[in-house]
Amino acid sequence: MKTGIAVNFALDPEAAKKNLAHLKLLGYDCADLGGFINTETEWFTAPAPERLKRWEEIGRAARDAGIEFSQTHGPWRFPPQDFTDEDRAERFEKMSIALEGTAAVGAPCMAIHNIMPWGGGECPDPERFTELNREFFARLIEKAKAVGVVIALENMPFPKLILSTPEQVLNFVKEFDSPYFRICLDTGHAAVFGISPAESVRMIGKDYLACLHVHDNDGRGDYHWLPFRGVIDWADFSRALHEIGFEGTLSLETNVSGKLPQPVREEWEKALAATARYLTL
Numbered sequence: 001m002k003t004g005i006a007v008n009f010a011l012d013p014e015a016a017k018k019n020l021a022h023l024k025l026l027g028y029d030c031a032d033l034g035g036f037i038n039t040e041t042e043w044f045t046a047p048a049p050e051r052l053k054r055w056e057e058i059g060r061a062a063r064d065a066g067i068e069f070s071q072t073h074g075p076w077r078f079p080p081q082d083f084t085d086e087d088r089a090e091r092f093e094k095m096s097i098a099l100e101g102t103a104a105v106g107a108p109c110m111a112i113h114n115i116m117p118w119g120g121g122e123c124p125d126p127e128r129f130t131e132l133n134r135e136f137f138a139r140l141i142e143k144a145k146a147v148g149v150v151i152a153l154e155n156m157p158f159p160k161l162i163l164s165t166p167e168q169v170l171n172f173v174k175e176f177d178s179p180y181f182r183i184c185l186d187t188g189h190a191a192v193f194g195i196s197p198a199e200s201v202r203m204i205g206k207d208y209l210a211c212l213h214v215h216d217n218d219g220r221g222d223y224h225w226l227p228f229r230g231v232i233d234w235a236d237f238s239r240a241l242h243e244i245g246f247e248g249t250l251s252l253e254t255n256v257s258g259k260l261p262q263p264v265r266e267e268w269e270k271a272l273a274a275t276a277r278y279l280t281l
Contacts, residue, residue, distance in 0.1 A: 001241065003276040004030030004070045004251035006213075011035065011042040013057040020065040026273040030070035030249045031062065032213075033105060036098035039075050044097055055104035062105065070249035071152065071184070071211040072102045074112035082115040088136060091115065095140055102149045109150035109210045111184035120158040129162060133172070137181065144180040152184035152210040155200075157192040157222040165193055166200040170208060182210035186253070188217045188224060191232050198236035206244045213253035214279070224254045227275055238279045250280050 005028055009015040023031055035043045035058075043051065062069055075094045081087050095112065102110045114133050123129050137151070144151045153173055156164040163172055166185060173181050183204055187197040201209065216230035217223040227234050241250070256268035 001246060001280040002029035002068070002070065002249045003273065003280060004028055004032055004068075004249040005255065005273075005276070006032040006034050006073070006251065006253045008034035008037070011046060011051065011054050011058075013054060013061050016058040016061040017065065020062050020067045023067055024065050026269055027277065028067065028273055030068045030251065032111075032211075032249075032251045032253065033069050033072040033102075033107060035072070036101055036110070037073050037076050039077075039094045043101065044094060051101070052104060055101045059105040068249075069105050069107035070109075070251055072098065072105070072107045072110045074098045074102075074110045074151075076113055078120075080113075080116035080119050082117050083119075088115060088117075088132070092136065092140065096143045099140075099143050099147050099149050099151075103147040107149070109152045109182070109184075110144075111152045111154050111211055111213065113154055113156060114163045116158075116161065120156070120161055123161050126162050130172075133163060134175070137176065141176060141178050141181050145178075150180050150182050150210050152182050154184040154186050154213065155189050156186075157189040159193065164189070165195060166190055166204060170204055173208060183208050184211045184213060185209060186213040186215075187232055187237065188213070188215040188222055188253075191217055191219050191230065192222055194219060196236070197232055198240040201237065201240035201244060201246070206246060209244070209246060209248070211248055212251050214250055214276075215252065215254040226254055226256070226272060227252075227279065234279060238281070241280075250276055252276055 009019045155166045155169045158164050190197045190200050216225040216227050216232050219231040
């Protein structure tokens with residue numbers, strides 16, 4: 001099992017080199033690329049030939065640094081804006097671009113959230129919600145297949161929203177019976193429901209678990225705390241990954257505070273990387 005962490009930087013190969021070399025020094029094997037989250041940046045707005053060139057250069061920068069992109073994170077707007085046909089069409093277009101970019105940087109999968117026609121706080125029509133998501137992802141799977149990238153649907157921290165718990169996501173993904181549609185297990189999102197991430201790993205199993213977002217919280221809010229700060233049983237989580245034979249990346253979706261003085265921050269970053277390695281043992 002490899003270790004990784006979420007990173008984000010400008011659509012600039014030099015920025016990529018600096019960030020990825022730092023990850024290598026900390027001892028990580030992989031990175032979860034967050035450049036595709038914000039669709040208002042050059043990752044999307046640069047002309048298509050230019051952004052493709054830079055995506056490919058960033059992929060080379062990662063390989064030169066000895067870092068793999070284990071995954072990317074697809075477009076996400078908060079609060080969700082999937083209310084109209086136009087909103088959903090725009091999101092589909094951006095997700096399709098992000099899939100192309102994921103392939104260009106050399107990542108095997110893209111973690112993504114479901115579409116939320118009434119936002120994250122309400123779901124007045126569960127049947128319509130499921131219908132819209134089925135239609136959306138059926139089309140997106142074809143895009144993913146065309147570029148050779150796996151879509152990893154993520155469990156969410158919204159108690160009123162269906163397709164939030166790991167079990168709901170697993171059942172939905174299984175409907176499609178596609179190797180290009182799998183699951184990203186978010187440990188913190190599971191904990192918000194009082195659900196054990198370890199038991200979620202065992203339920204999902206090796207065949208459906210494509211990637212991870214690893215972080216902690218107090219069981220009530222999605223705070224993206226460092227592991228061992230909150231309520232999650234990390235020993236059992238690590239044990240579960242080994243039980244199913246997970247061969248992917250233990251990828252952190254958390255980081256140390258940017259307010260720390262630089263020398264102190266460096267020590268915390270080293271400790272965080274060591275924590276990730278510890279969880280793979």
